Amino acid sequence: xxxxxxxxxxxxxxxxxxxxxxxxxxxxxxxxxxxxxxxxxxxxxxxxxxxxxxxxxxxxxxxxxxxxxxxxxxxxxxxxxxxxxxxxxxxxxxxxxxxxxxxxxxxxxxxxxxxxxxxxxxxxxxxxxxxxxxxxxxxxxxxxxxx
Amino acid sequence: xxxxxxxxxxxxxxxxxxxxxxxxxxxxxxxxxxxxxxxxxxxxxxxxxxxxxxxxxxxxxxxxxxxxxxxxxxxxxxxxxxxxxxxxxxxxxxxxxxxxxxxxxxxxxxxxxxxxxxxxxxxxxxxxxxxxxxxxxxxxxxxxxxxxxxxxxxxxxxxxxxxxxxxxxxxxxxxxxxxxxxxxxxxxxxxxxxxxxxxxxxxxxxxxxxxxxxxxxxxxxxxxxxxxxxxxxxxxxxxxxxxxxxxxxxxxxxxxxxxxxxxxxxxxxxxxxxxxxxxxxxxxxxxxxxxxxxxxxxxxxxxxxxxxxxxxxxxxxxxxxxxxxxxxxxxxxxxxxxxxxxxxxxxxxxxxxxxxxxxxxxxxxxxxxxxxxxxxxxxxxxxxxxxxxxxxxxxxxxxxxxxxxxxxxxxxxxxxxxxxxxxxxxxxxxxxxxxxxxxxxxxxxxxxxxxxxxxxxxxxxxxxxxxxxxxxxxxxxxxxxxx
Numbered sequence: 001x002x003x004x005x006x007x008x009x010x011x012x013x014x015x016x017x018x019x020x021x022x023x024x025x026x027x028x029x030x031x032x033x034x035x036x037x038x039x040x041x042x043x044x045x046x047x048x049x050x051x052x053x054x055x056x057x058x059x060x061x062x063x064x065x066x067x068x069x070x071x072x073x074x075x076x077x078x079x080x081x082x083x084x085x086x087x088x089x090x091x092x093x094x095x096x097x098x099x100x101x102x103x104x105x106x107x108x109x110x111x112x113x114x115x116x117x118x119x120x121x122x123x124x125x126x127x128x129x130x131x132x133x134x135x136x137x138x139x140x141x142x143x144x145x146x147x
Numbered sequence: 148x149x150x151x152x153x154x155x156x157x158x159x160x161x162x163x164x165x166x167x168x169x170x171x172x173x174x175x176x177x178x179x180x181x182x183x184x185x186x187x188x189x190x191x192x193x194x195x196x197x198x199x200x201x202x203x204x205x206x207x208x209x210x211x212x213x214x215x216x217x218x219x220x221x222x223x224x225x226x227x228x229x230x231x232x233x234x235x236x237x238x239x240x241x242x243x244x245x246x247x248x249x250x251x252x253x254x255x256x257x258x259x260x261x262x263x264x265x266x267x268x269x270x271x272x273x274x275x276x277x278x279x280x281x282x283x284x285x286x287x288x289x290x291x292x293x294x295x296x297x298x299x300x301x302x303x304x305x306x307x308x309x310x311x312x313x314x315x316x317x318x319x320x321x322x323x324x325x326x327x328x329x330x331x332x333x334x335x336x337x338x339x340x341x342x343x344x345x346x347x348x349x350x351x352x353x354x355x356x357x358x359x360x361x362x363x364x365x366x367x368x369x370x371x372x373x374x375x376x377x378x379x380x381x382x383x384x385x386x387x388x389x390x391x392x393x394x395x396x397x398x399x400x401x402x403x404x405x406x407x408x409x410x411x412x413x414x415x416x417x418x419x420x421x422x423x424x425x426x427x428x429x430x431x432x433x434x435x436x437x438x439x440x441x442x443x444x445x446x447x448x449x450x451x452x453x454x455x456x457x458x459x460x461x462x463x464x465x466x467x468x469x470x471x472x473x474x475x476x477x478x479x480x481x482x483x484x485x486x487x488x489x490x491x492x493x494x495x496x497x498x499x500x501x502x503x504x505x506x507x508x509x510x511x512x513x514x515x516x517x518x519x520x521x522x523x524x525x526x527x528x529x530x531x532x533x534x535x536x537x538x539x540x541x542x543x544x545x546x547x548x549x550x551x552x553x554x555x556x557x558x559x560x561x562x563x564x565x566x567x568x569x570x571x572x573x574x575x576x577x578x579x580x581x582x583x584x585x586x587x588x589x590x591x592x593x594x595x596x597x598x599x600x601x602x603x604x605x606x607x608x609x610x611x612x613x614x615x616x617x618x619x620x621x622x623x624x625x626x627x628x629x630x
Binding site for chain 1: 280284285286287288289333334335336337338339358363376378
């Protein structure tokens with residue numbers, strides 16, 4: 001099942017790119033992102049928010065990063081000042097707090113991960129088309145199950 | 148076309164002649180089978196609550212107090228779809244208990260993510276050994292496809308339901324309730340763990356988990372905790388379902404059925420390359436970097452028996468060797484369609500590895516499978532191997548036998564063509580290698596019931612000491628354990 005390794009590789013790339021994330025542009029939308037189904041109440045939920053298919057696929061930086069203490073079964077964060085538009089989120093539960101998507105010796109992801117729309121991948125990250133959602137002007141909410 | 152459809156089709160005189168011209172003889176054989184062997188791969192729709200089995204023959208030995216756990220696939224079809232392979236059905240763990248002169252049975256499906264998802268969708272969607280990935284599949288790691296259907300192991304007081312490409316599932320030994328997947332160490336989630344661990348007499352467990360040209364080596368302490376976890380390069384991406392061990396060495400048989408690339412079903416990603424021969428890797432248990440390699444002409448196999456080492460270093464073990472992997476490649480898939488494709492018979496064969504690097508095989512010329520031995524002698528020399536036998540007009544065996552390697556003969560009991568015989572295990576009652584019982588199950592096609600049998604291990608040809616019958620037929624199991 002070597003191709004499963006691509007899940008962790010791609011997510012690791014995505015997470016690595018968070019540090020270079022751009023500063024939000026001036027805009028008029030807010031997005032409340034919640035994560036539910038957290039089973040191990042330790043570590044943090046780390047995520048990246050993208051506003052284009054290219055960026056989502058690793059050819060660009062996320063527009064925002066998410067880091068929320070995973071101390072409850074449901075946690076949330078508010079992202080202010082987003083441009084209205086189409087977004088997608090990749091996230092994982094960094095249980096051991098090493099800021100990386102942990103893998104087993106054969107490279108399989110061993111920490112929970114999820115995508116916006118609760119989209120699922122085929123032995124890799126979910127596709128942009130399945131994970132994308134619209135952020136409208138004003139208040140928005142998006143819930144992701146991560147377990 | 149379902150089994151029933153085909154029989155109906157063939158049974159119609161008008162179409163019989165036409166049918167003979169358009170279907171293969173193998174398919175005709177299956178369709179014509181009056182015994183309905185496809186009960187061996189039928190679906191079970193619900194857990195089986197505990198029931199007292201009816202003693203239909205013989206007398207229960209007063210001192211018999213034993214629990215037999217068995218595992219095997221028992222759910223292959225949902226909606227309009229079906230698993231693509233016998234190895235891909237949901238594991239149903241059965242508990243047969245003999246004590247106080249009575250026997251009971253209960254059975255429970257292992258509650259896996261695969262089973263939950265497919266129950267919700269009412270469809271077979273998860274990929275596997277011989278099954279394709281279908282719409283609705285969720286595969287984020289091997290355990291999402293884990294069927295937990297191959298064997299069971301008692302380790303550290305836990306009953307583990309084993310598969311081979313992912314984690315063991317933890318079951319309550321009393322209720323058979325699933326507690327989740329076993330994590331031996333946090334970073335070892337989703338690691339492959341074969342269904343054929345080798346257990347030393349003191350309870351130390353050795354196991355492998357194949358992945359391309361390497362395997363993971365597991366060593367568990369007798370209390371069930373992790374003692375060693377290490378990657379071992381094997382140099383060849385062979386498929387192996389089993390391995391063996393002596394007291395000092397792991398013996399890894401690398402057949403030339405090799406993985407080339409990656410795709411689902413897994414069996415279609417593997418190619419049979421007999422020109423490569425079969426390679427045997429012998430690895431020092433105390434230092435996995437110490438390896439020796441032996442070469443033999445090509446053979447395929449699923450199962451091996453425990454090995455041992457003689458004073459001059461000669462290693463001996465036996466296995467059920469096949470000319471090629473036709474059974475695993477296509478015949479075991481065809482079973483689910485009610486079709487019988489003749490595959491090369493597994494032949495009980497001893498393999499000898501000499502200190503000078505030569506290797507040799509001694510065939511018994513007996514077709515046999517599911518080798519079982521006296522577990523107290525694991526890693527030590529022994530004389531007997533118990534195996535299923537009597538392969539004839541169905542894809543499944545009809546007899547149980549014990550091969551005597553000294554005398555070169557079988558002590559055998561044939562249950563008859565209406566009985567499909569599963570693995571039998573040895574339960575010692577004295578110190579001798581045959582001082583004890585053989586306990587195992589059959590599927591009685593005439594009665595359409597599963598049966599439990601107890602035999603005197605030293606007098607198999609006498610037939611069962613006691614036979615109990617369940618109220619229902621359960622599909623055939625692969626492997627079990629005694630507790």
